[in-house]
Amino acid sequence: MKHTLQFSRLLCLALVATFVVTGCVRNPVTGRLQLALITEAQEIQMGQEGAGQVERMLGLVPDPALQSYVQTLGQAMAEASERPALPWRFGVVDDPTPNAFALPGGFIYFTRGMLGLMNSEAELATVLGHEIAHVTARHQVTQISRAQVLQAGMGLGGLLFPELEQLGGVVGVGMSLLFLRYSRDMERQADDLGFGYALDQGYDVREMARVFAALGRLGGERQSAVPSWLQTHPLPAERIAAIDERVAAMEPLPPGLRVGRDAYLDRIDGLVYGVNPRNGIFRDGLYMHPDLAFQFALPDSWPRQNLAQVVMAVSPREDAALQLTLRGEPSPDAAAEAFLRQQDVQTLETRRRTINGLPAVVASFRAETPQTVLQGLTGFIAYENRIYQILGYSLVGAYREYEATFQQSIGSFTRLADPAVLALQPNRIRLVRIGERMTLAEFDRRYPSAIPVAELAVINGVPGPETVLPAGTRVKRIVQG
Numbered sequence: 001m002k003h004t005l006q007f008s009r010l011l012c013l014a015l016v017a018t019f020v021v022t023g024c025v026r027n028p029v030t031g032r033l034q035l036a037l038i039t040e041a042q043e044i045q046m047g048q049e050g051a052g053q054v055e056r057m058l059g060l061v062p063d064p065a066l067q068s069y070v071q072t073l074g075q076a077m078a079e080a081s082e083r084p085a086l087p088w089r090f091g092v093v094d095d096p097t098p099n100a101f102a103l104p105g106g107f108i109y110f111t112r113g114m115l116g117l118m119n120s121e122a123e124l125a126t127v128l129g130h131e132i133a134h135v136t137a138r139h140q141v142t143q144i145s146r147a148q149v150l151q152a153g154m155g156l157g158g159l160l161f162p163e164l165e166q167l168g169g170v171v172g173v174g175m176s177l178l179f180l181r182y183s184r185d186m187e188r189q190a191d192d193l194g195f196g197y198a199l200d201q202g203y204d205v206r207e208m209a210r211v212f213a214a215l216g217r218l219g220g221e222r223q224s225a226v227p228s229w230l231q232t233h234p235l236p237a238e239r240i241a242a243i244d245e246r247v248a249a250m251e252p253l254p255p256g257l258r259v260g261r262d263a264y265l266d267r268i269d270g271l272v273y274g275v276n277p278r279n280g281i282f283r284d285g286l287y288m289h290p291d292l293a294f295q296f297a298l299p300d301s302w303p304r305q306n307l308a309q310v311v312m313a314v315s316p317r318e319d320a321a322l323q324l325t326l327r328g329e330p331s332p333d334a335a336a337e338a339f340l341r342q343q344d345v346q347t348l349e350t351r352r353r354t355i356n357g358l359p360a361v362v363a364s365f366r367a368e369t370p371q372t373v374l375q376g377l378t379g380f381i382a383y384e385n386r387i388y389q390i391l392g393y394s395l396v397g398a399y400r401e402y403e404a405t406f407q408q409s410i411g412s413f414t415r416l417a418d419p420a421v422l423a424l425q426p427n428r429i430r431l432v433r434i435g436e437r438m439t440l441a442e443f444d445r446r447y448p449s450a451i452p453v454a455e456l457a458v459i460n461g462v463p464g465p466e467t468v469l470p471a472g473t474r475v476k477r478i479v480q481g
């Protein structure tokens with residue numbers, strides 16, 4: 001959770017958008033007519049809503065120079081594409097898993113983890129080109145299932161209990177857009193088009209293979225709100241081979257193609273690497289937030305997610321959820337009143353109390369949706385000029401079973417006093433220019449990193465620890481603080 005962001009009204013976040021099948025539209029890339037579920041105006045509206053949710057839930061990396069760098073590169077490329085007039089937006093979200101994704105209408109995001117993995121502007125440009133291509137070819141529009149479109153207008157029940165396999169799915173249709181999967185043909189087309197877009201901007205497109213190679217070497221899945229690029233982009237060797245074929249077909253390549261290694265590395269020097277503990281950690285059955293200096297308990301056995309504006313956990317049977325958010329109201333009373341007067345929410349009981357010395361209001365309620373009836377317990381707690389809400393809810397029939405868990409979680413909210421946790425700092429990328437040639441393993445001995453040397457090799461784009469680095473090479477290391 002990041003304290004700069006405002007509260008989320010997850011429970012009552014009812015997306016008002018409704019979308020309908022509109023018939024035929026002309027595909028801007030192929031020129032062919034295709035059946036479309038939504039018009040361009042609706043596509044943009046859907047993307048805007050999705051982008052808002054993505055930015056609220058994941059948060060943007062607080063680095064304006066880095067954000068405008070990505071925006072500038074992306075904007076130039078998009079303006080040269082088949083759909084220059086879309087409200088293109090490019091951003092870097094604060095998530096450690098390497099990924100890049102495009103929402104309908106031209107909203108494109110890289111994760112912080114993806115930027116940490118790459119080593120040149122040309123690599124960035126080829127991934128940008130690929131994601132832009134998904135938008136120009138209107139791939140999302142054909143992939144968005146009718147179910148997702150309907151879900152957008154469904155409101156409470158649909159948002160609370162969709163398929164909860166991925167907690168990310170809980171937070172709404174915008175986030176579910178992150179899990180869109182494209183067909184193989186679409187991926188091939190995006191690679192083709194993106195290759196052309198990057199080349200038009202003068203980038204050395206041979207660098208694209210390096211991105212695939214790094215993602216392939218990294219493998220594995222990390223704890224994250226977003227799926228990795230490997231999950232959304234299957235990585236057959238065929239795709240890497242296709243890059244070679246495209247290059248071979250173009251030989252000789254135009255002269256003076258740009259790699260932009262130094263320009264890129266300058267931008268990511270100092271970028272946070274891996275999970276940022278300042279945004280909150282789960283430890284020993286507690287959620288602890290060093291910046292905001294509070295902690296509260298969550299059941300250890302419940303899968304949980306720490307997002308920019310909400311900390312949430314879902315019961316293993318997926319019939320109950322617990323979450324913490326920040327409220328915008330000035331007092332626990334005002335926050336409770338605002339929450340309880342929402343349509344379809346019926347107050348059962350409300351009372352003032354203190355929780356570990358902090359002023360609070362605790363209320364029980366029922367909420368009716370077209371699909372189901374929920375029962376819940378919620379606490380509003382005043383602490384250091386902020387109002388926190390802990391909200392536990394379940395299907396009404398299961399409430400008795402979870403009531404004690406909800407009470408325990410609300411009653412556990414207190415000041416974080418552990419000095420070691422308060423002092424936690426994230427790891428960061430630091431660049432070192434080596435004065436003499438050495439292997440990466442030697443570099444790692446001389447300039448130790450907080451990650452294994454194999455991972456260091458991946459983020460430096462070299463095959464392994466024994467790779468020899470020439471004198472003058474700039475090498476990434478990962479250090480704390």
Ligand SMILES: [Zn+2]
Nearest residue numbers: 130187190233
């Ligand atoms: Zn793709």
